[in-house]
Amino acid sequence: xxxxxxxxxxxxxxxxWSSKRLSARELHDRIGDAQGWSYSTTRTVVQRMVDKGLxxxxxxxxxxxxxxxxxxxxxxxxxxxxxxxRVLEADPSALPASAFAGSRLLDDAERAELDALLKAxxxxxxxxxxxxx
Numbered sequence: 001x002x003x004x005x006x007x008x009x010x011x012x013x014x015x016x017w018s019s020k021r022l023s024a025r026e027l028h029d030r031i032g033d034a035q036g037w038s039y040s041t042t043r044t045v046v047q048r049m050v051d052k053g054l055x056x057x058x059x060x061x062x063x064x065x066x067x068x069x070x071x072x073x074x075x076x077x078x079x080x081x082x083x084x085x086r087v088l089e090a091d092p093s094a095l096p097a098s099a100f101a102g103s104r105l106l107d108d109a110e111r112a113e114l115d116a117l118l119k120a121x122x123x124x125x126x127x128x129x130x131x132x133x
Contacts (some may be wrong), residue, residue, distance in 0.1 A: 003052050004079060008035055012049060013075070014105065016068040021058070023065050031088050073110050077117040 005013060015030045016022060022030070028042035036109055037045070049055040055066045068075075081092040095118055098107055106114065 003054070005049070005054055009049055009054060011035060012046060012069050013040060013054065013072075016055065017072045017105075021060075021065040021067045023063055029067065062071060062130065067107075072105070073113045073117060076106070077114055080114075080118060 011031050011034070012027060015027055019026070019030075024043045025039070027039065027046060028039050031037075032039065032042050036044075046055060050057045050066070050078055054069055056069050058065050058067070072080075080095065084090050084092040084095055096115060098111070098115070100111055100114065103111070
């Protein structure tokens with residue numbers, strides 16, 4: 001079961017979503033300075049994310065590479081649903097994905113998919129994930 005990522009973990013996920021798979025060094029080169037991390041901190045954060053189920057780890061030619069465990073729209077859908085229900089005490093399916101029109105993270109196709117996910121409601125796996133948070 002995955003948990004909600006913290007803000008630093010979201011930055012790691014954004015880098016992974018834009019590149020599919022990255023080594024710890026590549027991740028550090030992309031976000032380490034902006035986060036104020038040493039290389040060892042980057043490695044620690046990524047390993048904790050693997051342990052939490054947010055990131056997967058594979059080996060390519062002997063090099064460890066990491067990928068986001070969830071697709072971008074799936075995780076965003078869960079986060080939006082959780083926030084809307086917990087904080088706003090509102091029905092997440094009533095929130096239109098057009099609210100994210102200015103997002104640089106989502107393209108038009110992803111916004112449309114997010115809209116469909118929000119309107120459809122959580123899958124049984126998402127309900128379990130939200131309940132565990």
